[in-house]
Amino acid sequence: MNVAEAVGATLARCGVDTVFGVVGSGNFHSTNAMVAAGARYVAARHEGGAATMADAYARTSGAVSALSLHQGCGLTNALTGITEAAKSRTPLVVLTAEATSTRSNFAVDQAGLAAAVGALSMRVTVPEDAAGTAAAAVATARDERRVVVLNLPLDVQGQEAGNATPPPWAPRPVPPPDPAQVERLADALRRARRPVFVAGRGARAARGELEALADRCGALLATSAVAKGLFRGSPWDLDVSGGFATPLAAELISGADLIVGWGCQLNMWTMRHGRLIAGNAVVVQVDLEAEALGAQRPITFGVCGDVTAVAGAVTAAWGDEATGYRTPEMRRAIAQRGRWRDESLDAEAAGDLVDPRALTIALDDLLPAERLVAVDSGNFMGYPSMFLDVPDEQGFCFTQAFQSVGLGLATAIGAALARPDRLPVAALGDGGALMGASELETVVRLGLPMLVVVYDDAAYGAEVHHFGPGGHPLDAVRFPETDFAAIARGYGFGAVTARRVDDLDAVAAWLAGPRSTPLLVDAKITRDQPSWWLEEAFRGH
């Protein structure tokens, strides 16, 4: 077995069940070796799409995923998606060929590129260690929740690797939380009258433990955007904290006397630049990593440990149940005003354009509850994030740590492959849709029963609303009308142009049918008003 084969086989044997990529000469054999060892290969049409698919697949499945790339330009094409994954601490192995001659057209400093975007870099240099190095890449990605770029030099790939059996892997044990820190948190919770829990990425697997503790201490429950859906079904669920928060959620979070960020850094987005935190509120952060404590904002104190373990330890130390923030009136208020669609809406119909909020509410009514929503970046992104309900945290995939436009469609594809039981919905702006359009072919080829909704305002709306009020020229960010329905049909989608809510009858018909082809809704939306969350976003620039 040669090195390329040993590395590919080892990745699959270490539990990587799906690999995304674009195959060229440099990663042909290693990718085929993964498939021969039992992994599924998903061909994307651009490495940028492949990287985000792998990221979304790992986030949704909870497993390490892999990305397979040609040397040099394959890696550079994938860098935006790799950066998003690295910022999000997605466990991902990037298997990339590497040119070894400086005379090669493909030669670039691949280790330097990885370091520049926050990924770790490994290289197979000794043929006999190929399997061990590949196994170490998977273990590191999994244990440290990191993106690992595994470089496979061209001149090593064909050499004899010897024994390709990977060393056994055991999860690295997480040290238990310090009892003194646990007691300090329990004490703060006992004193609190209006506690709120905000769960983030690091709490996505801890719903049961957090709810058990919140039941004892009377805490209301919220999440950051990446954990949206985590507490769905609880009568105390405030949904997302931050720019997407409902008026009621914002009011209640800013009324809290104790906020605990569980696996959540309480950053400027989640806390509206601190405006959701009352001046006298106690702020506690629970995080696996000591460096994360207080990294985004001042906190009263931090608890270092696994969210599940810390919540369990505090619950075990708890006495009688406290009312906390949970009164019958509070329960009624959340039932009546807990969702964005409970707010009154002055829909603005403008000629043959549809109000994006009314359109999204109508979609929410039509779509089955078992859905999976992915959103791209742009002015429009609040509409699907706030008006489309999701069944749980796996029903929402939010690849926005790098705030890149163009990742939405690939996000939906990767997540859909991890949860084939759910209806995938990709919500895109017209700018993001065109950036990621090559993956429309992937949706059709894979037979995904996906609904793609393009919120078309014929502009980079975020920029129009950012700079328009200042009287600046906007020619650089406005575009002619694009016929997305025609583009989609060209790829093999069904498609409908929506200028009124009634045009969504075509979606109802599609939902009632076999969904043998995906459907794209080209929604021509009103464009005069910025979305209300955008003002918040611009504070971050």
Ligand SMILES: Cc1ncc(C[n+]2csc(CCOP(=O)(O)OP(=O)(O)O)c2C)c(N)n1
């Ligand atoms: C890769 C990338 N390029 C540029 C930007 C700056 N940017 C932020 S939002 C936006 C406009 C996106 O337009 P569209 O997808 O049509 O959504 P809209 O804002 O119109 O709702 C741009 C260009 C970015 N965030 N990412």
